[in-house]
Amino acid sequence: MARIIDGTEISRVMREQMAQEVAALKAAGITPGLSVVLVGNNPASQAYVSSKTKACEALGMRGQTLNLPENVSTQELFAVIDRLNADSSVHGILVQLPLPAHLPYKAVLEHIHPDKDVDGFHPLNAGLAFVGDPRAFVPCTPAGIMEMIRRENIPTRGKHAVIVGRSLIVSKPLASLLMAPGPDATVTLTHRHTQDLASFTRQADILIVAVGKQNLITADMVKPGVVVIDVGQNRVPDDSSPRGYRMVGDVDYAAVSEKAEAITPVPGGVGPMTITMLLANTLQAARQMQA
Numbered sequence: 001m002a003r004i005i006d007g008t009e010i011s012r013v014m015r016e017q018m019a020q021e022v023a024a025l026k027a028a029g030i031t032p033g034l035s036v037v038l039v040g041n042n043p044a045s046q047a048y049v050s051s052k053t054k055a056c057e058a059l060g061m062r063g064q065t066l067n068l069p070e071n072v073s074t075q076e077l078f079a080v081i082d083r084l085n086a087d088s089s090v091h092g093i094l095v096q097l098p099l100p101a102h103l104p105y106k107a108v109l110e111h112i113h114p115d116k117d118v119d120g121f122h123p124l125n126a127g128l129a130f131v132g133d134p135r136a137f138v139p140c141t142p143a144g145i146m147e148m149i150r151r152e153n154i155p156t157r158g159k160h161a162v163i164v165g166r167s168l169i170v171s172k173p174l175a176s177l178l179m180a181p182g183p184d185a186t187v188t189l190t191h192r193h194t195q196d197l198a199s200f201t202r203q204a205d206i207l208i209v210a211v212g213k214q215n216l217i218t219a220d221m222v223k224p225g226v227v228v229i230d231v232g233q234n235r236v237p238d239d240s241s242p243r244g245y246r247m248v249g250d251v252d253y254a255a256v257s258e259k260a261e262a263i264t265p266v267p268g269g270v271g272p273m274t275i276t277m278l279l280a281n282t283l284q285a286a287r288q289m290q291a
């Protein structure tokens with residue numbers, strides 16, 4: 001049976017260390033602050049945003065949510081971001097995605113000041129990260145995956161990391177982090193148009209799946225001893241749960257964990273790490289603004 005990579009426990013250790021850094025910054029007169037902009041009332045987004053601001057407060061940082069109506073105009077949204085850009089008590093700004101279809105999400109992300117872009121989605125930060133510049137804000141999910149791999153002592157040098165998915169939020173930045181000097185992995189990126197996906201996933205020493213499709217990866221698609229990082233967050237109806245649903249990843253967890261060397265569970269794997277790295281990026285923003 002696979003070793004379970006416990007994102008909740010790794011997060012607890014990291015957050016304990018960060019709480020001390022927050023306390024030191026506060027003693028120096030700076031309270032790191034994150035402002036999250038949420039447009040509309042998508043229940044999954046509401047839940048994510050609430051975990052983000054609660055995690056901030058638990059660490060002694062300021063966490064604020066600005067909830068805008070579903071039909072907010074681009075100009076109104078820009079005005080809110082302008083105000084946060086100019087507010088020196090706000091170190092990190094995050095606009096929760098996905099945005100309603102009438103809003104131009106790329107222009108919205110570009111409107112966030114790059115120094116406060118704790119998601120790392122502004123093209124300037126994406127470019128800095130791509131060239132390996134330490135000033136970049138690295139997107140939280142890939143940063144959290146790298147931190148898990150490092151802290152679990154999973155070998156990467158010369159190993160074949162196969163990524164399923166090609167998103168801007170996870171897969172593209174993760175590919176450049178894994179192939180960079182240090183990790184030194186060989187990276188293959190696959191996506192919905194890849195022919196014979198299983199022929200790639202079976203080669204993986206490390207398999208990262210970030211698609212959003214339950215049971216996309218079955219046991220016959222992995223080789224024995226693989227390390228599996230499951231980024232999927234899928235809600236499936238479950239009458240026995242008080243919420244009426246439960247979360248599952250993109251991997252057939254029960255069957256794949258029979259073959260894998262290590263695997264991240266859903267929930268309790270990548271999810272808590274993403275929030276932990278958001279806290280880390282907010283701290284980085286506060287530190288860089290002070291410098």
Ligand code: GUN
Nearest residue numbers: 094095096097098119140
């Ligand atoms: N929606 C899903 N993941 C993310 C994320 O990491 N940041 C933002 N802003 N929105 C998301």
